[in-house]
Amino acid sequence: MTRRIRSKIARGSGELAILSLLAEQPLYGFEIAKQIGERTGGALKFTLASLYPLLYEMEKRGWVEGRWQANHAGRDRRYYRLTPGGRRQLAPLREEWRSFFQALDTLAGVSHA
Amino acid sequence: MPDWKSLVQERLALLNLSHDAKEEVVKELALHLEEICDNARADGLADSAATALALEEVHNWPALSAQISRARSKEEVMNRATKALLLSIAVLFPAGLILLFLQRAPVMQMLIWTACAAMLLCAAASEANRLSHRTRSLWLPALATFFGASVSLMVCEFLGVKPRMVWMNHYAVGHVALFLYWPWLASLPLFGAAGAHLSLRAHGAARARLAAGLSPALIMLTVWVVILPWGLLIDGVHFFQLVGFGLGLVNWVAIPGVALLLGAAPFLGEARPIPV
Numbered sequence: 001m002t003r004r005i006r007s008k009i010a011r012g013s014g015e016l017a018i019l020s021l022l023a024e025q026p027l028y029g030f031e032i033a034k035q036i037g038e039r040t041g042g043a044l045k046f047t048l049a050s051l052y053p054l055l056y057e058m059e060k061r062g063w064v065e066g067r068w069q070a071n072h073a074g075r076d077r078r079y080y081r082l083t084p085g086g087r088r089q090l091a092p093l094r095e096e097w098r099s100f101f102q103a104l105d106t107l108a109g110v111s112h113a
Numbered sequence: 114m115p116d117w118k119s120l121v122q123e124r125l126a127l128l129n130l131s132h133d134a135k136e137e138v139v140k141e142l143a144l145h146l147e148e149i150c151d152n153a154r155a156d157g158l159a160d161s162a163a164t165a166l167a168l169e170e171v172h173n174w175p176a177l178s179a180q181i182s183r184a185r186s187k188e189e190v191m192n193r194a195t196k197a198l199l200l201s202i203a204v205l206f207p208a209g210l211i212l213l214f215l216q217r218a219p220v221m222q223m224l225i226w227t228a229c230a231a232m233l234l235c236a237a238a239s240e241a242n243r244l245s246h247r248t249r250s251l252w253l254p255a256l257a258t259f260f261g262a263s264v265s266l267m268v269c270e271f272l273g274v275k276p277r278m279v280w281m282n283h284y285a286v287g288h289v290a291l292f293l294y295w296p297w298l299a300s301l302p303l304f305g306a307a308g309a310h311l312s313l314r315a316h317g318a319a320r321a322r323l324a325a326g327l328s329p330a331l332i333m334l335t336v337w338v339v340i341l342p343w344g345l346l347i348d349g350v351h352f353f354q355l356v357g358f359g360l361g362l363v364n365w366v367a368i369p370g371v372a373l374l375l376g377a378a379p380f381l382g383e384a385r386p387i388p389v
Contacts, residue, residue, distance in 0.1 A: 048146065048171055053177070056185050060185070078141045088247065
């Protein structure tokens with residue numbers, strides 16, 4: 001069973017999780033939260049309260065862009081897509097997290113825990 | 114079923130945004146809650162349970178209002194401030210270069226360079242959190258180094274420091290001289306160190322740290338490479354010109370580059386640990 005990751009850790013990884021998802025396709029808020037939950041087996045869960053401030057912050061930085069359009073059911077949704085600036089953030093963010101996990105692994109052996 | 118839009122509107126009453134932005138946020142969040150509720154009902158939950166599940170998404174509406182207000186409204190204010198600062202720099206910087214080129218109004222030049230540096234720092238401070246990694250680790254440290262070195266040169270000029278001429282004898286062109294501003298060159302390791310350190314703080318790669326530390330020399334190299342073809346085009350190719358070009362390279366690129374590198378070197382080897 002996958003354990004739910006505590007909110008402070010999850011929030012720190014939120015930018016990378018969202019950028020990685022949007023690198024595949026544009027999604028709206030509900031879909032982003034749903035896919036993060038499903039694809040991490042429930043380990044990461046974004047509520048409305050944790051997701052939207054982060055999304056707006058990323059939009060402000062120019063990493064993502066929100067645009068209203070109809071979803072598959074024909075209902076208006078604000079779809080977020082990755083901007084070129086956001087795409088450029090992905091590699092350094094991944095690298096930063098990789099270094100972080102390596103450091104943590106050295107210290108606490110987390111990869112084999 | 115609740116009217117989600119009214120509910121969100123009421124609970125986000127503290128949202129400090131323009132009317133249109135507020136409407137957009139309310140609509141987006143209401144649709145999100147509605148979809149959670151619809152999905153829960155489709156999974157077999159009763160209306161009241163589905164509504165309760167959706168409302169579980171937010172425990173503290175005033176805190177959410179504040180977070181969203183900060184995330185969205187700050188954008189307008191900060192972007193305008195930054196744009197104004199950058200526009201001012203874009204106007205002042207060429208004016209400073211023109212005065213420098215004409216060798217006029219040294220006090221005005223000093224004021225211009227100092228103002229440019231100060232405005233750049235203000236713009237960087239206000240935008241630091243949202244800048245791209247490359248901007249934080251390369252462009253800003255490089256610009257800071259360049260401005261620092263420029264202001265230092267202006268100060269030398271302002272204080273009346275004369276360049277020391279080092280004469281060399283060349284068999285083809287006779288006596289040629291290097292113009293060395295020793296006090297300025299002595300200050301360059303400090304700026305090289307500052308640029309590389311700023312880049313290191315922003316987790317810049319070794320190449321970015323090196324480029325940030327050497328930026329004044331790299332910018333001068335670019336200027337020199339652009340100037341040479343123009344000079345050759347206007348005056349034709351003369352050996353003396355090529356010697357002058359080479360001396361310019363040594364004067365403004367190679368020697369300052371070595372001085373900057375002295376300062377930047379301690380920051381090139383080790384990657385900055387990630388703050389926990």
